[in-house]
Amino acid sequence: MSSKLRNAIRAVNRSRVQSRNRSTVTMSLSALAAMGMAGAVAAQEPAAVLEEVVITGYKSSLMQSMEVKRFNNAVVDAVTAEDIGKFPDKNVAESLSRIPGIAISRDFGEGQGVTIRGLAPGLNITQVNGQAVGTAQWFVLADAERNFNYEMLSSEMVGSIEVYKSAQADIDEGGLGGTVILNTRQPLSLPANTFNASVEGQYSELPEEWDPSVSAMYSWKNDDETIGALLAVSHQERTVRRESTEMFPAYFNPFSDRDEGFRDALAAPEGAEGKGMVPWGVGSALFQQERERNGVDFNFQFNPNEKLETSFHYFFSELKADNQNQNFIGIPFRGLFAADNPSTGTVENGVVTDLQVRGGDPAVWANHVAFDSIFRDGSSMETEIIDLEGTYHSEKWSLHGQIGTTTGEGTNNDELYEFFAYSKDERINFDYTNPGGTSPSIDWSPSPWLTNPTDEMLLTTIRDQTNKQKDEEDYIQADLTLEVEFGAISELKFGAKYRSREFSQNRYLDELSNTVVGDVSQSLGTAGEFAAGTYTVDHDETSQGTLTHFDVNESAMRTAFRATATCGSGGLGEGDVCVTRGQFLDESSFGIEEDITAAYAMANFEGERYRGNVGLRYVQTDTTSNAYDLSAPVLTPVSDSGDYSELLPSMNLVFDMTDDVLLRVAAGKALARPAPFQLTSAVNLTVETSSGTTGNPGLEPLTANQYELGLEWYYGEGSMLSGTFFKKDIENFIFNTTTSAVINGQLISRLTRPENGPSAGLEGIELILSHSFENGFGFSGNYTYTDIDEAKVQSASLEGGEATLTETEVPFPFASESLYNLTGFYETDRFSARVSYSYRDEFFREVVESGELWGDEQEQWDAQVSYNINDNFSIRAEGLNLTEESIDSIYKAPQGQELTATQFYNGRRFVLGVNYTY
Numbered sequence: 017m018s019s020k021l022r023n024a025i026r027a028v029n030r031s032r033v034q035s036r037n038r039s040t041v042t043m044s045l046s047a048l049a050a051m052g053m054a055g056a057v058a059a060q061e062p063a064a065v066l067e068e069v070v071i072t073g074y075k076s077s078l079m080q081s082m083e084v085k086r087f088n089n090a091v092v093d094a095v096t097a098e099d100i101g102k103f104p105d106k107n108v109a110e111s112l113s114r115i116p117g118i119a120i121s122r123d124f125g126e127g128q129g130v131t132i133r134g135l136a137p138g139l140n141i142t143q144v145n146g147q148a149v150g151t152a153q154w155f156v157l158a159d160a161e162r163n164f165n166y167e168m169l170s171s172e173m174v175g176s177i178e179v180y181k182s183a184q185a186d187i188d189e190g191g192l193g194g195t196v197i198l199n200t201r202q203p204l205s206l207p208a209n210t211f212n213a214s215v216e217g218q219y220s221e222l223p224e225e226w227d228p229s230v231s232a233m234y235s236w237k238n239d240d241e242t243i244g245a246l247l248a249v250s251h252q253e254r255t256v257r258r259e260s261t262e263m264f265p266a267y268f269n270p271f272s273d274r275d276e277g278f279r280d281a282l283a284a285p286e287g288a289e290g291k292g293m294v295p296w297g298v299g300s301a302l303f304q305q306e307r308e309r310n311g312v313d314f315n316f317q318f319n320p321n322e323k324l325e326t327s328f329h330y331f332f333s334e335l336k337a338d339n340q341n342q343n344f345i346g347i348p349f350r351g352l353f354a355a356d357n358p359s360t361g362t363v364e365n366g367v368v369t370d371l372q373v374r375g376g377d378p379a380v381w382a383n384h385v386a387f388d389s390i391f392r393d394g395s396s397m398e399t400e401i402i403d404l405e406g407t408y409h410s411e412k413w414s415l416h417g418q419i420g421t422t423t424g425e426g427t428n429n430d431e432l433y434e435f436f437a438y439s440k441d442e443r444i445n446f447d448y449t450n451p452g453g454t455s456p457s458i459d460w461s462p463s464p465w466l467t468n469p470t471d472e473m474l475l476t477t478i479r480d481q482t483n484k485q486k487d488e489e490d491y492i493q494a495d496l497t498l499e500v501e502f503g504a505i506s507e508l509k510f511g512a513k514y515r516s517r518e519f520s521q522n523r524y525l526d527e528l529s530n531t532v533v534g535d536v537s538q539s540l541g542t543a544g545e546f547a548a549g550t551y552t553v554d555h556d557e558t559s560q561g562t563l564t565h566f567d568v569n570e571s572a573m574r575t576a577f578r579a580t581a582t583c584g585s586g587g588l589g590e591g592d593v594c595v596t597r598g599q600f601l602d603e604s605s606f607g608i609e610e611d612i613t614a615a616y617a618m619a620n621f622e623g624e625r626y627r628g629n630v631g632l633r634y635v636q637t638d639t640t641s642n643a644y645d646l647s648a649p650v651l652t653p654v655s656d657s658g659d660y661s662e663l664l665p666s667m668n669l670v671f672d673m674t675d676d677v678l679l680r681v682a683a684g685k686a687l688a689r690p691a692p693f694q695l696t697s698a699v700n701l702t703v704e705t706s707s708g709t710t711g712n713p714g715l716e717p718l719t720a721n722q723y724e725l726g727l728e729w730y731y732g733e734g735s736m737l738s739g740t741f742f743k744k745d746i747e748n749f750i751f752n753t754t755t756s757a758v759i760n761g762q763l764i765s766r767l768t769r770p771e772n773g774p775s776a777g778l779e780g781i782e783l784i785l786s787h788s789f790e791n792g793f794g795f796s797g798n799y800t801y802t803d804i805d806e807a808k809v810q811s812a813s814l815e816g817g818e819a820t821l822t823e824t825e826v827p828f829p830f831a832s833e834s835l836y837n838l839t840g841f842y843e844t845d846r847f848s849a850r851v852s853y854s855y856r857d858e859f860f861r862e863v864v865e866s867g868e869l870w871g872d873e874q875e876q877w878d879a880q881v882s883y884n885i886n887d888n889f890s891i892r893a894e895g896l897n898l899t900e901e902s903i904d905s906i907y908k909a910p911q912g913q914e915l916t917a918t919q920f921y922n923g924r925r926f927v928l929g930v931n932y933t934y
Contacts, residue, residue: 073098073848073882074841075788078796079734082786084178089620089629089668091182091682091724091740096175100201100212100233100933103171106894110878111171112196114837115179116740116782116798119830119856120166122876122903124256124305125220125896125922129163133181133742134778134802134831135193137163139688139718142196143188144331144401147418148515149198152426152485154337154397161691162190168333168399170250172214172231173313175201181742182724183666183684185618185631186495186509192688192720192746200329203235203244204317209934210235216892216929222922223257223304229929242320248313256305256922259553261560262343263456263917264297265707265766265864265907292363293913294371297347297386298448298458300563302553305339323409329420331401338393342551344565345386346458348373348448366913367453374462375437375444383533385437385444385463387473387543389568390430397426416495426485433573434477435543438534443472454916455559466565467550469543476539478528478577481601487692489517507620509631512613519608519692523601529583530593538593540580546573557902558919602644602651603759606698606711609640610689628669635687636661641713643698646759654697656713662687676731680740682724690715690750694770699759706765716748716772734788743779748772751826752862766864773826777805792843799836804828827860827868849881861905869917872904888934894927 077098084094093115097103105111109120109127120127121137129137142149142164151164180187180195187195216229229252237244311333319325348371361371373384403420437444445462449455465472493513500508532538548569554562581587583594618631638659645652666684673679693700694711701708726740750770757767780802788794806825834857841850855875862869877899882892903920 073843074104074850075734075794075843077104078786078788082730082734082736084176086678086728086730089627089670090180090184091668091680091726093179093181095177100210102931103174106171106927107166108169108171108174108177108198109166112177112179113854114839114852116784117181117800117835118179119832119835122922123920124258125925127166130166130196131830132179132193133744133780133800134804134828136830137161138691139192140194140196141188141190142198144198145200145329145403146197147401147403147420147491148188148422148489149401150399150422150424150487150489152397152424152487154335154395154426154428161693162689165397168309168335168397169198170231170252170309170311170333172233172250173200173248173311175199182668182682183664183686183722184629184668185616185633185664185666186511188513189614189633189635189664189687190689192686192718200313200315200331201235201246202315202317202327203237203246204241204319206235206246208237211934212932214929214931216927218254219926220255220257221924221926222259223255225255227253227255229253242318244317246315250309250311252309254307256303256307256339258303259555259558259921260301260303261456261555261558261919262299262301263295263907263915264299265295292368293366293909293915294348294368295456295915296349297345298456298560299343299345300458300553300555300560301341301343302551303339303341305337308336310334324406326406329401329403332398334396334398336396339395340392341388341390343388344563345388346373346446346448347384347386366911367450367915368448369450369453371448373446373448375439376442377439382439383436384439385446385473387435389433389570391570392429392431394429395427397424399424412499414497416497417493419492421488421490424487428483428485430483431480431574432478433475433568435473436476436533437473440534441472450915453914456916457560459561460563460565469547469566471536471542471544473543474533474536474539475541475543475546475573476531476533478540480526480577481523483521483523483604486518486520489515491515504621504623505619506622509618509620510616512615515610515612517610517612521604521606521698523604525599525601526595526597527599528577528580528593529596530591540576540593557900557921559916603646603699604701605644606696607642608692608695611638612636625672626670628667630667631665633664633666634661635664637689637717639695641695641697643696646697646699656697658713660717662719676729678728680724680726680728684722686720686722688718690717690770694750699767701759701764706763708764708766709768712770715750715770718746718748718750720744720746732788734786734794736784736786738784740782741779742782743777745775745777747775749774749776754863768862776828778828778831779803793841794843795838795840797836797838799834801834802831804831804833826863829861830859832857832859846884851877851879853877858906864907867907867909870906870908872906874901874903876901888932890931892927892929892931896925897922898924900924
């Protein structure tokens with residue numbers, strides 16, 4: 017094979033495919049390969065002039081993605097832009113969800129995290145142009161993860177995406193499920209003075225708001241094509257409204273005993289008399305957010321001659337995420353265990369289906385209704401990349417060097433105001449129903465004061481906390497490529513890389529102290545003092561009934577809180593209500609340091625109807641976890657160090673069985689590091705629900721021996737059929753345990769902690785069928801089946817002075833058995849339309865105190881139409897979540913009962929826009 021052809025194929029393999037306005041395909045890469053196989057004699061003859069075939073739009077995107085997959089040595093799937101500024105979906109994660117084996121999370125209506133082949137987002141890595149990207153979170157309940165938040169990224173800044181599913185020695189380790197590489201555009205690959213701009217409006221049906229989005233890109237290069245510069249900018253606003261029924265973990269409760277020993281009943285057999293499964297709380301929640309995303313991408317290239325290539329890349333994206341969450345919560349659990357409580361209810365098949373919770377118990381002083389208002393003004397996250405690279409080409413070798421830094425920062429502000437009612441008050445009543453265990457709901461009509469309260473509820477909890485997260489990585493690498501003729505080996509590649517990464521989190525708190533539930537004098541005031549009209553949460557799409565109740569005056573509450581005396585100041589009596597200010601939350605603050613050194617050697621080979629690579633990557637990781645000893649009587653910093661090294665072999669082999677049929681074989685070893693928060697002894701607590709998460713500095717990395725066997729048939733222009741079998745044998749599987757703990761004198765009933773388990777495994781098959789008809793119609797679809805082994809975890813307990821081992825099966829989190837995606841399209845020179853459907857089975861999320869929490873099956877319909885007015889202008893319309901699906905979860909008890917849990921409804925969204933390209 018000629019070096020010219022090899023370079024062409026490598027260019028595709030690295031996804032340097034850059035679409036142009038009205039993308040032109042002069043000849044397919046399969047035709048190019050056939051010309052290359054003809055040998056040196058043909059290469060010396062004058063090149064034949066081939067007829068130019070113009071292919072545009074979505075079909076062009078599909079064809080380019082197929083070419084990337086076809087000519088890559090590794091197992092790779094790809095997504096490419098239809099044109100400059102025309103990525104297939106407004107959210108990049110949504111485009112990834114069209115790839116086989118990939119599922120995404122959409123908790124706030126947009127794609128956020130990416131699950132690949134049943135492995136959770138934190139076990140996959142995302143890179144920009146082959147390098148790490150620092151990321152953080154805007155949401156205070158989000159622990160520090162390694163996964164990239166795709167809400168940060170404007171799709172206009174992306175030219176193509178590669179998803180590497182098999183290991184390759186020259187690609188960074190870290191993705192157990194896969195590695196996602198986002199490729200930005202390069203100015204020397206585009207025509208000089210290329211300009212693109214788009215203006216869009218997005219209508220979100222739930223908040224009934226239109227929001228603007230604008231983007232622009234300009235690319236320049238000189239006549240000699242030795243200097244080029246590209247600048248892309250974007251601005252997007254979005255109004256988010258999410259209406260949900262929020263369920264807090266379910267319990268089995270003893271009706272007959274009516275005492276506080278409800279935890280002893282967790283193991284009650286199914287159908288036991290007087291015992292039933294009931295949630296701790298059921299909330300009518302409203303989440304509202306004003307998002308503003310700004311981004312800039314700058315690429316500069318200087319290639320002074322054929323031997324030297326240099327480039328500088330700067331990327332910055334910021335998401336401002338002011339938001340508030342309000343939740344009116346009934347606590348059915350409180351109506352079950354008090355001896356004199358007048359509540360009554362019924363149980364069917366071990367599930368509480370009807371419960372009338374009434375206030376007026378003279379013996380109990382407990383809160384059984386809560387109203388949370390959480391304001392997160394100023395919450396934001398940002399990502400920055402600075403990268404410099406250069407490559408020197410000689411006749412038989414090339415040397416590449418790269419150095420850069422990336423930073424992700426997140427600010428999570430969380431100001432909680434919580435009102436409580438108490439069970440002694442005869443006015444505080446509600447009815448809980450859950451027919452069949454599938455429709456939990458609370459009827460508040462027994463409490464007519466809800467829209468115009470007086471002193472039924474008291475403001476007794478205020479927590480104003482600020483959380484700062486930071487993720488920094490500096491890297492430097494060098495790669496040497498040698499062209500050789502050692503039999504079938506045509507190229508040797510060697511490289512080394514050093515990365516220094518630091519994650520940190522610091523949390524600060526001001527808190528209202530010395531309040532007492534039910535005592536007006538020991539509160540900051542009554543609901544009537546802070547009520548400001550009403551608001552309604554419409555639960556037509558969830559099981560909860562629509563609820564209208566009082567709203568709160570944020571300014572008045574904040575003013576009262578700020579005016580409250582500081583604890584310890586003069587004039588305060590013992591037990592007076594006060595504010596503890598300026599607390600540094602040592603239990604939630606930590607730092608993780610990682611030093612990663614890697615080296616690899618890889619050989620590319622090719623012969624008559626076969627090609628591939630074989631390589632070995634060595635990686636050494638040194639970690640230090642800095643936190644605070646929560647068990648010490650005095651605040652004491654504690655540091656835990658660890659190190660590990662791995663040899664990661666890999667092999668990718670492709671056989672050309674015919675000109676159009678490929679057989680693909682791959683094997684290798686992959687590694688994934690625990691998430692930053694999983695490596696610390698710090699805790700993130702949600703005190704109001706007595707829950708939290710913590711880490712484990714002793715965690716080992718996950719490794720997997722993985723195998724691929726695939727068959728691909730490219731039977732026509734824009735058409736293919738393929739099937740791939742995959743298998744992963746995983747060591748050090750990480751699972752979560754849930755226990756109770758006392759932290760700073762506060763009982764936390766549900767504290768989640770990760771542990772390493774034994775080996776586990778999964779295997780499955782991916783099927784792809786894409787077909788383009790000559791009349792403009794076409795379709796693409798894929799199906800992934802994953803057979804998931806449950807990890808068998810042993811735990812020890814002492815009974816009668818003797819140790820007993822108990823074996824428990826723990827499922828893979830986020831792994832669905834079946835995933836499939838279907839897209840149908842129709843396209844002419846001017847008009848394009850497509851509709852897409854995605855589906856995933858239910859999937860395990862985590863172990864909770866009452867059993868297991870599962871994500872329910874999910875589906876979504878999207879559609880898009882566009883029209884090219886002329887060669888420069890086009891208009892586009894898009895609809896998302898057209899069938900108004902909600903995102904639900906399920907509690908599954910050990911005795912077999914199931915209870916519908918949280919239900920998120922984000923509504924439909926519609927986009928209208930115009931695009932100009934020159």
